[in-house]
Amino acid sequence: MSLKTRILGLAATLIIVAATASWLAYRELSEDIIERWGRQVAEIQVRYDSARLLQSLEREIGLARQMASSSTLIQWAQNPDDPDLKTQAIRQMESFRSNFRDNSYFVALRHNGHYYYNNAANEYAGDQYRYTLDANKPDDAWFFQLIDEGRDFHLNVNPDVELGVTKLWIDVLMRNEQGEIVGMVGTGLNLDDFLQDIVDIGQDGITTLFVDYTGAIQLYRDRNYIDFASIIKPEGQKNTVDLLFDDSQDKQQILGMLQMLKQREGRAGAVESGFVTVDGRKHLAGVAYLPTIGWFEITLLDLNTLVPPSYLWPLVAVFLVSLLISLVLFHLIIQSRILRPVVALEGAVKRLREGNFNLPYLPKPDNEIGRLVDHFETMANRVQLNTRDLEHQVAHRTEELHRLARIDALTGLKNRRGLDEDLDAEIERARRDNQSFGLIWLDIDHFKAINDKSGHQAGDEILCRVALWLKANVRPYDHPGRWGGDEFVVLLSPCDPVVLEQISSRIRLAVEQESLKTGMPVTVSIGGYLCQPGENSDTILRQADRALYTAKEQGRNRVCITRSDETTVSPGA
Template sequence: MKLRLRFIIFSLVLIVVSFLAVWASVKSLAENIIEQWAVRYAEKQILFDRERTLQPIMREIVLSRQFASSIVIRAFAENPDDPALRATAIQEMENFRFTFAEANYFVAIKQSGEYFHNDSNNTYAGRQLRYLLDSSRPQDSWFFKLIEQRRNIHINVNPDVALGVTKLWIDVLMMDGNKVLGVVGTGLNLTRFLNEIVASTDEGVTNLFIDSDAAIQLYHDRSMINFASISKDHVQKITAHQLLDSPDDKEKLTQALKQARSKRDLVVSDFVMVKNTRNLMAIAYIPELDWYEVTLIDITKLLPISKFSGIFIVYALSIVSLIILFNLFLRRTVLKPLRHLEQAMAQVKQGQPLNHQLEGQGEIGALMMHFSQMAASVHESKLELEAKVQQRTEALERLSQTDTLTQLLNRRGMSEYLESALIDNQAGFGFIWLDVDYFKEINDLYGHAQGDYALKEIANVLNEQVASSGFCARWGGDEFLACLPQSNDKQLFSVAERIRLLVTQLSLSSASNNRVLPLSVSIGVHLSREEESLEQALHCADSALYQAKAEGRNRVCCYSEG
């Protein structure tokens, strides 16, 4: 055999062997890149979906908590046989209905077993009492389970047979201290959630939401959803474990749920088999709902290895044309850039931005450029998501501290402000406690709309007189509380008297009966003293208010001992 032929054969063998070796190494590298990219993609996707899920639900949770805190409805829940309280409570329910996103509500009373409901079409106007709850009826067991477990907030996917609707229900316990009065809340359209949150994903990506028992709550396949899961035994529930092939994978899911719950900011990921296909499973805990979001990614569909075939072909052609310079070429154009890429991947894996520019030539350079862009995009998305979460948190905090009618601080917001303000300023802190005179008559004669108008006008007067030197809040119902730091008795009385006089210049009128009703307020003031607690100071101001009302209303009274 001639040397040339031997060289040709040797070269061909070397080319084939080298090609196979490079094919195997690059394929392994590509799969590693794809897997690590899939992990980053899953983390980004699951955090994004968690924010999308929380945004509409958290708003409804905040409103449902306010609903459960309604003094009117709680009073009715304790005395359900009182016709006056019943009428007032139903009106309060209807007022709250328009604040919810889908304009529906439910109120379930523990003492009487009554279940009230109305929807966005006002279908049950005048017939808000829909039925009576029965502990022996399976479809009503959710109510008694919630009360038994004393779960303050519960998110439940449940069809209401009596009402003929299936919704994502937000259940909030209505409490009076430690006493459970009932359950209130609202419902969100299940189909919209499935379409917008669960079904709107890329090919090969499956999203589902499960509860603390791994029971499926939201999933594109409705037959797998656990409706009314709180009333089911564990053996009756369809869990996420049933989507996995092997017992080992099911154990991975169990451990991942525990890990995600213990480290709430962590996205836990692992590889599992789903229908004989290798999937990346990513899990994040949503503490606000006591749910988990689970994302299953079929990598072969999301980013198939065939997309890297061009790189393999270029490598093979490069080996054929430059076999003699193979080692040098490999060292300069492949091994060194890949080492930098591996270092960069390690930085990205640790959540750090790239601290140096990845450089390379040809296809490796293109791969590194794409990786750099992907890493920058992942880091930027992480920062954006963190900023959005911070913004949402701050917005929810402001919402929880603001009275929606008057835009003043609510009782919670004022209480928190007072607790922090009185730490450094115990004495000389002025309190003005204001109560609208004959407010019930205003509502009875002119309606709640005029009553709300009166509250807003009085709130404007109060804010104009106090905002520059203190702060004010709607304490509840028709009561307002203003505070003036570093005040004295003369200044405090002067401000209160000015507020009273300005309110007397306000009036309400009704086109139906041509009556004009002047507004007035009773005001109690108190200047805090050394070693006086916040509760004592508020009690003194409240006592002064009751004195003003007892002396004929429309006046200012200062607290005095005895």
């Protein structure tokens, strides 16, 4: 039997034992506990739902108030026929549109009744003026009603027939410096999205709705109960919250809770609760007043759905005790069959991670853990072999990269970096052994003219040939290299004045003669310097460069040998 099967079988046994003990405790549950717990949950849920609504609205309301206080919009509202003010106002409105959650806004001017609107799709860019509000049209009555009432802020759920949208509208009055109403601004939130995010939370047993100050339903998961355009409807024609209840006592109770909260309007966090019947099922109703928006939040909890008897405390206590006993037994078994081998394996993994391949003894039970230990030991051996091989490859590659970084790609000679290192080594050796060494600096004569006449490819071929001739005419232990461009450097060690002159002349003559055979004759000018112990690289290179300059000045195709006390120029053939 596999380890998985054993664990599942043992877990199933523990669950059966715990479930049996919990079922025995079920008969002792009390309805009074359910009700007291339900009242606490109702208050928490009401505050939670209220906070979710306010969190969604407070930012939008703040932006709308900021928009209503815009001096640009206020000036335009007082002078709507001014084209410059209109242009500035449109730009201001569009800047607010990008900040609103719905990316939409509206502006209505009192002076001429013009209604401006744009949506998230920027559908009305350049044509924000949509229509003119008419006091005689029922669909526009909300605008004039709010102005007559002088309500600086208002929330309403209303379909806009002209625009073909239904939204939760945030309305804020615009006032000039004298406090006169000059228009109205705001934004709208898509009703379906808002209902889904705030009201229809998708949790069984919890129903949330919002009503205005008069009890008219503003937000509810069933749109048929929503009282659209409440502000223009007379009392008695509104869809009020009591429509949700069949029993007259329930209607009176819910309206009574609204009235009590109105009387305690200034008390923060006040919640009223009571039991009502909805669709034949007993619910606990929690009601809170939201002074920020002037609405009430109502939460209906179906306690039979939310708190089934099986979840009460006696059952939980018995269940926990049974589970604790079962877990102790389970732990004793798991400890020997899984935990101890896994702990040992973890220690071995840590050793391996730290690079220590000397692994301790690992217990191997006859299950998946034992097979895992076998696989780990095989893997550890393979990792050890691969690590050694990789270290060898890295060392080899590092050495190769070190060599390539000091080789000129075109000629295969050492580059300037390699020559600098060789020069430093020779200077140190000369100081230590008190011996001189030679440095040859040569330059291909008229190389720029060759490049200009024959092209860079021909120039590259000449550089490669000169490099071959250079290697062929120095000793095996000398250090030839390409200094850069058409300049080459050779370090001669050991060296004396005679050797320096002989090798320099041999190189010059070889280049001259061998190049004639190729059909593209070239010559070189050579400067040589016999370096003395204690001289630094700057001095040595400066002396060799001075010798090279002398050879060029004397007509090129020359060898100029210089020491600290003398200079000798050997002409060409």
